[in-house]
Amino acid sequence: MxxxxxxxxxxxxxxxxxxxxxxxxxxxxxxxxxxxxxxxxxxxxxxxxxxxxxxxxxxxxxxxFVPAGVGVIGNLAVLSQDGIALLVVLVLSTVLSMLASVATFIGVRYITERRTA
Structure with a gap:
């Protein structure tokens, strides 16, 4: 091991x-x-x-993940100051990542269906 x-x-x-x-x-x-x-x-x-x-x-x-949580707690001042902006960026980046994943899936499915047809 x-x-x-x-x-x-x-x-x-x-x-x-x-x-x-x-x-x-x-x-x-x-x-x-x-x-x-x-x-x-x-x-x-x-x-x-x-x-x-x-x-x-x-x-x-x-x-x-414990050190990451401690790091977040250690930066509470930043969170309280820029918390809304961070939340907006987090939500937008998650949505964009999901949309990119869907577009990739659709593209790959289209390509593979064209090859098998």
Whole structure:
């Protein structure tokens, strides 16, 4: 389990080093996750070995949100000052994300139906 956890952290670390080292605007964890996906594609047996570790992480995922909650409480002054604007942006970005998802689904369905017809 420690080896696979080390692999997960190693992918994230390499992503972070790459993002900061080359000045990419893509977050390091996104690059690390992309590296992990490439590794899983290259070594199919790796998924089975990672499964127990990832299940433990996912079952304890709620603990990872505690620091975020503490950060929100630590910035209550910002929330009280700009709370309405933040709420509007949050709602609008959620609606736009949902609309983009629907448009993507419709587009993919249209393309796949044209190919099968």
């Amino acid at each position: 420690l080896h696979t956890f080390g692999l997960l952290l190693g992918c994230q670390l390499l992503g972070e080093i790459t993002a900061r080292g080359f000045g990419f605007s893509i977050p390091g964890p996104v690059l690390g996750l992309s590296l992990l996906v490439l590794l899983l594609g290259a070594v199919p047996t790796l998924a089975g070995r990672l499964r127990p570790t990832t299940e433990v992480i996912l079952t304890n995922l709620s603990f990872l």
